[in-house]
Amino acid sequence: MSKLKLSKSQYLKGIQCPLRLWYYTHCKDLIPPIDPATQAIFDQGHEAGLIAQKLYPGGVSVTTDFTKIPEAKLETDKAISDGAKAIYEATAINELGIYSRIDILVRSKKNKNTWDLVEVKSSTEVKDYHIDDCAVQRYVFESAGYKIDKSLLCLVDRDYIRKGDIDPDKLLIYADITEEVQQKMIGLEDKALDLIKIKNKKKDPHCSIGDHCTAPFECEFKEHCWKHIPDFSIYNVMTKSKKRAALVEQGIIEIKDIPREKVSVSKLIDIESFLSNKPFFNKKKIKDWLGQLSYPLYFLDYETINPAIPLYDLMSPYKQYPFQFSVHIQKKKGAKVTHLEFLNTEQRDFREDFIKSLIEGCGDEGSIIIYNMSFEKQVNNRLAEDFPKYRKELEKINERMVDLLIPFRSRYIYSPDQNGSAGLKSTFPAFVGDLYNKLEIKDGATAQKQYMEFLQDKIDPADQSKIFEDLLDYCELDTFAMVKLLEVLYQHQK
Numbered sequence: 001m002s003k004l005k006l007s008k009s010q011y012l013k014g015i016q017c018p019l020r021l022w023y024y025t026h027c028k029d030l031i032p033p034i035d036p037a038t039q040a041i042f043d044q045g046h047e048a049g050l051i052a053q054k055l056y057p058g059g060v061s062v063t064t065d066f067t068k069i070p071e072a073k074l075e076t077d078k079a080i081s082d083g084a085k086a087i088y089e090a091t092a093i094n095e096l097g098i099y100s101r102i103d104i105l106v107r108s109k110k111n112k113n114t115w116d117l118v119e120v121k122s123s124t125e126v127k128d129y130h131i132d133d134c135a136v137q138r139y140v141f142e143s144a145g146y147k148i149d150k151s152l153l154c155l156v157d158r159d160y161i162r163k164g165d166i167d168p169d170k171l172l173i174y175a176d177i178t179e180e181v182q183q184k185m186i187g188l189e190d191k192a193l194d195l196i197k198i199k200n201k202k203k204d205p206h207c208s209i210g211d212h213c214t215a216p217f218e219c220e221f222k223e224h225c226w227k228h229i230p231d232f233s234i235y236n237v238m239t240k241s242k243k244r245a246a247l248v249e250q251g252i253i254e255i256k257d258i259p260r261e262k263v264s265v266s267k268l269i270d271i272e273s274f275l276s277n278k279p280f281f282n283k284k285k286i287k288d289w290l291g292q293l294s295y296p297l298y299f300l301d302y303e304t305i306n307p308a309i310p311l312y313d314l315m316s317p318y319k320q321y322p323f324q325f326s327v328h329i330q331k332k333k334g335a336k337v338t339h340l341e342f343l344n345t346e347q348r349d350f351r352e353d354f355i356k357s358l359i360e361g362c363g364d365e366g367s368i369i370i371y372n373m374s375f376e377k378q379v380n381n382r383l384a385e386d387f388p389k390y391r392k393e394l395e396k397i398n399e400r401m402v403d404l405l406i407p408f409r410s411r412y413i414y415s416p417d418q419n420g421s422a423g424l425k426s427t428f429p430a431f432v433g434d435l436y437n438k439l440e441i442k443d444g445a446t447a448q449k450q451y452m453e454f455l456q457d458k459i460d461p462a463d464q465s466k467i468f469e470d471l472l473d474y475c476e477l478d479t480f481a482m483v484k485l486l487e488v489l490y491q492h493q494k
């Protein structure tokens with residue numbers, strides 16, 4: 001058996017950036033822990049993979065783990081000689097030592113010595129990097145002696161509506177990408193051989209930073225490669241990559257060197273504020289914006305989950321379902337705020353309880369202040385579709401919404417500490433102080449992950465109440481932050 005030289009995932013890292021492959025081989029200590037959002041994507045992919053196996057009942061699983069590739073290949077060979085019709089996690093190694101696993105290797109219906117490759121993704125559409133992924137697989141299996149007919153992607157159908165148990169035939173859809181894959185295979189072996197050489201070099205290949213550091217995937221070495229880039233730089237104020245690349249080419253990275261005529265008006269505010277280290281206020285615009293508010297004020301925020309595999313009846317893949325809200329209420333200007341909250345703490349469909357508590361918590365009149373209200377509006381519209389008996393009340397809540405993001409995103413107000421971002425996690429620390437740092441749960445992705453684990457019964461019952469407390473603290477701080485930011489706006493109106 002050939003010595004192992006390059007895996008599919010190493011090839012994919014290498015075509016994104018050769019330095020990424022080299023660091024991955026030689027500097028594993030630079031790899032940070034996986035963040036909650038990435039872990040959630042891995043978990044969903046794994047879950048979709050297990051459901052897809054049900055489409056091929058009676059298939060044989062290669063159980064040897066991914067660190068023992070030669071053993072997994074032998075297990076695959078045995079399953080084939082035993083006459084398996086489908087093999088899950090089948091593994092092949094070609095004579096150059098390039099190797100790959102495939103989610104499902106299926107004996108073709110046309111000819112029993114020919115196979116289809118089925119790769120399962122929790123995505124809802126074909127992406128360019130899926131073609132690269134499937135091209136390496138097909139190349140490895142073909143060059144290892146397999147006759148391959150189709151390359152199929154098995155994707156999640158976003159229109160699927162769960163009714164009872166998950167129906168794999170309806171949840172998953174196929175995309176036949178055979179032609180695209182065959183196109184991508186042209187020159188693939190040469191690229192793979194180049195990457196093997198790069199991987200084995202003692203010295204790292206020089207690669208500049210750029211858009212490829214975040215696409216198609218965020219590179220795990222970004223913190224390392226980008227450490228010379230200031231927190232606020234050309235990358236924050238110039239989003240158009242061609243224009244920016246031309247300036248970076250000339251060595252322009254720092255804010256002070258950026259030609260002013262190259263940036264938008266709102267970015268000019270960011271730049272001037274940064275250079276003078278002074279906040280910016282458009283007092284007239286702030287006053288006009290504040291003029292639309294009507295008391296009592298309700299500062300509202302949701303936490304949601306959006307699993308690829310719907311958890312309960314009448315749920316669909318990737319739709320946002322709210323399990324928690326926090327609302328701070330202020331009856332009059334300057335009055336003390338009171339607080340209400342909702343968090344579902346049972347492993348069952350929570351939507352109707354959420355709606356009822358929300359309608360009760362939001363009262364009948366007054367502005368409902370949200371940070372980036374398009375998200376909450378969309379969530380309410382979906383709830384109204386799923387539970388039409390509450391449509392009127394949910395629509396009324398949407399009509400009362402006012403977006404607190406606007407004054408910050410439109411630069412009626414700006415602090416140099418925002419580093420160009422108008423997100424709540426930037427504006428609140430910039431104007432009030434960073435209270436998020438004191439919390440156990442500091443961001444929405446972690447809240448989502450912890451809550452999904454609770455619903456999937458992956459959290460020890462003894463630890464659940466602590467998680468609920470952390471979730472409540474996190475959501476409460478989001479609405480408290482809005483209360484404080486509104487106070488800041490009042491202080492700076494004309």
Ligand code: SF4
Pocket residue numbers: 016017018019020023207208209210212213214219220221222223225226
């Ligand atoms: S951060 Fe960018 S330059 Fe550095 S290894 Fe990753 S992709 Fe390459």
